[in-house]
Amino acid sequence: MGVVRKSITFTKQQDDWIKKQIEKGDFTNDSEYIRHLVRTHQTTQQNIIELEMALEEGLASGESDKTVEDIWKEAELRYAKKNG
Incomplete structure (x- = not known):
């Protein structure tokens, strides 16, 4: 993976915030914190x-003849399968 060097400008308040995150021990330097923000x-x-996409699919599928309870149970099963 290549690395690109950037120069960015922050306000004093933003810089103080970044420094506090580093002081708390969550990050080791400014770059690590900024990369974390980008990944997030x-x-x-x-x-x-x-x-x-899921909302569009749901709207396109039309009305269901299932009850709310049936839909909820199916959703719980899908969640359990996906998350173990």
Whole structure:
């Protein structure tokens, strides 16, 4: 994996926040914290895309003849299978 060097500017308040995260021991330096933020944002964006796709699929499928209880049970089973 290649590395690209960037120069970015923060406000004093933002810089203080980053320093506090490092002082707490969560991260070892500024770069590690910024990379964490980017990874977190990437994951969030991917989750939003998947949710939007699921919503579109659900809307396109039309109305169901199942009860709320049936749908809930199926969802619980899918969740259990997916998450062990």
